Amino acid sequence: MKQKKWIALTAILVLSLILSACGSKDTSSSGQSSNGNNKEELSGKIVIGGSTALQPLAAAAAAEFMKEHPKVQIEVQGGGSGAGLSEVSNGNFDIGMSDVFAESKSNIDASQLKDYKVAVVGMTAAVNKEAGIKKLSKEDLIKVFTGKVKNWSEVGGKNVKITLVNRPDGSGTRATFDEFALDKQTPAEGITQDSSNTVKKIVNETPGAIGYLALSYFNDDSIVKLAIDGTDATEDNVASGKFPVWAYEHMYTKGDPKPLVKAFIDYMMADPVQSNIVPAQGYLSVTKMQVERNAEGKLTNK
């Protein structure tokens, strides 16, 4: 009996070895063909990773791209903007996704990287309903976030204590909000949360809470979308440059991309993705922007 068991076990082992060998053969052959014929039919593998904010958009576009080119395999990972920039610089990712300009990370050699701005994300402060605030001047917003004002009644709201909800150090959302909504002032201490959904939940449930979110999260009336300096945070106002708090979503490649990677990035920037998938995922299309911004934050008309 025992011997039979052993025979069965070894048989399974041998079988699985053969199978796995077959599997590895498969992948190696597809890898070879990717080097050969990329003019007729695209094939091969792309690894994309980084910003979790951009991840759903990249994944949706990748799914469509793979439908059109069945021999292409695209892997979209998360990891955060920092990981995206480091890994693309090291050559581990074909495309690194980032919420921030590579220039803003001191130890990344931005001159090595090629920047493709694939989408724009607008954001504004999200305020709990009980605060009784719908708009603020930038000056008052800075006072609120730097802790100079502790109660909403001091800036024209109800008598409710202010609770700040920040994002962690290094977060692209935080960097954008600090730079364009708070004029580079350092916000005071409060609750810190990373996930936009958690921030939304906290702002909704905590009386007097204020945080900041991408515009796509204001899809119901559980939180108040704050107007800054009398300008509503709408997509049109962001596109025309009237509303200042927005950022690019970047895809970086190391040097000039390989033909396959280039084909995918062209696909990302082209109309079907920009006018369907980008708005569906809650972003603004880059093609609609009437203004441009460089890494130093300087705004110019297109």
Added chain:
Amino acid sequence: MENKSVVVQMPSSPNNEGRSLIQNNKKWTSIFNRNSEWRGKIWIYGSAIFVILSVIAITLFLTVQGLRSFVVDHINVIDFITGTEWYPDRAENPSYGALPFIFGSLMVTILAAMLAAPFAIGSALFMTELAPKWGQKVLQPVIEILVGIPSVVYGFIGLSVIVPFMRDHVGGSGFSLLSGALVVGVMILPTITSISADAVRAVSNDLRSASYALGATKWQTIYRVVLPAAKSTLITAIVLGMARAFGEALAVQMVIGNARNLPNAISDPSATLTTIITLSMGHSTAGSVLNDVLWSLGLILLIISYGFILLIRFISRRGQVS
């Protein structure tokens, strides 16, 4: 065992020279033999070496990475450990003070142990002394279920139930040290309970019989005889629970608020070493100062965890002597 193998080989050797050859041969091919000593030895020694090597590798890696912020980025170690301001991303004069997180980690751990230990030891006593049968049937599975719940579920329940409860009844935003300690306390309850139950079971029945013979009641026996006899293992159980609480990240991150200053009260938001690491790691680029100081926080975590293990060793050694 070795004698036996020699005896087995004897008949198969026609002469002396040939015998040594065959023996040599047998040694190496015998790896494929089911009863071979060699196969067992390779597996067991291999596992032991693998475990030891991985501990050494993790320690070395974390030490090298964690020291970068002091060696490469020239941050003062003392300032790092005693500073209270954490602004690693500020453009002008960034500051790296990790004291609030060390304090937060220790406070959450101690508070969680204080909350969990009485319940854990109480239910351990219930399982072993008062209702062994019923306790085994009902309490044991309940505790096993508590172990099996993923920490993200604890965190989500904490965020949806404990935080609003704290906001309404304690005040503030509800995100606080206390909320974190409550969530972690429930998480370490099963660890302390099961080890405590083993400790109480290990107390010799002779001691109990002697106590009853002297006329002691059940409670007097538990309080004066069983608990003192099991003391050192009970303390080990609590310290092991604390070690687990110390390393917990996900559930704490969801309820503690992650404020980076020192809390003034138990109901203030705070942060721990683990929550700061998990919050910022993905946003930092490898080799940047922010990345390096996060590794340093990890190194501090490792050092304090080693401290917990040394403490357990020390306690159990003292327990053996008495």
